[in-house]
Amino acid sequence: MCSSGLSTQDSALSKHGRESHSTSDWACAPLRQHGATARSRHAGDVGVFDHRNHVLRGLFLSYILYRTKFPDSFAAASSHLDWKLGAFNTAVLIFSSLTMALAVYYSQVGDRRKLLGFLVLTIILGLTFLVVKAIEYHEKYVTHHVPGPFFGFKWDEPAGDPRQAEMFYYIYFAMTGVHALHMVIGIGIMLVLVLMAKRGRFTPEYHSPVEISGLYWHFVDIVWIFLFPLLYLLGAHIHSH
């Protein structure tokens, strides 16, 4: 519709040469931009959902296999993780998903100040998660729970094969490590969004970058929703008695 309407305008203005083009570009810009927004949002949605299941799949599979093979060793090894820190981080990530959802909301209604505020809040929560994760990793390093030549695991009463507990920690570090890497990437994306929002790049008509980055952020949250019970709560009942 836009182009046909303008083609007559174009021919009418054709004697002005290049000027006609700039006029048509300007007149068509809002419509064209809106069309591109709808299309890219669609493609972006689909792209993120296509991606989200591939990552970590293999690790989940190896977790299931080894846990089935060594159920008691996995529970014993898991009981040495601090479930309180894990639960705290779960709450932090869920809260960050809320702030991200609100950032998307304010990009939709076009409130730049609140969009910026919630993006920054999301970054702060993401960093909080990583700091807690670093504290946990350090504790595991000090207590020789990092797999490798210095791995030493203290068993409770019925001693099992230390290599089975080591396998749990291999999977623990691989899964939480890949997850943390996604968090770091996510924070990087948020920083870019903050810069773009500061320059006023987002409008109610054009905010797909915020929306699609939000999908990524929630995806990372979902991965943690599964990692928390599988890794931290597996042996939580052992020490509660």
Added chain:
Amino acid sequence: MSEHVVSKKTYFLIFGALMVLTTLTVFIANFDLGPLNVIVALSIAVLKATLVVLYFMHVRYSSKLTWVFVGAGFFWLAILIAFTFSDFATRSWVVIAK
């Protein structure tokens, strides 16, 4: 393509539900329910993930194409686990002569 703006109230409700479910899964983990441990923990996790996907990720209001892609992701995950397990669980059924 008109865009659906999810209300703030919905976001707060989902956040509350996710927090309650997290508390619940931590509480239940204190009891040894035997094989039910993993079933309960994963059921709660699946419920939480579903809430995030449907509301925070707006899939409830998205196009059919998005639904197909979400479904396809889980379908392939199911294939990966089911086929690997059918191999893993039946290894001892057939003894191959050396």
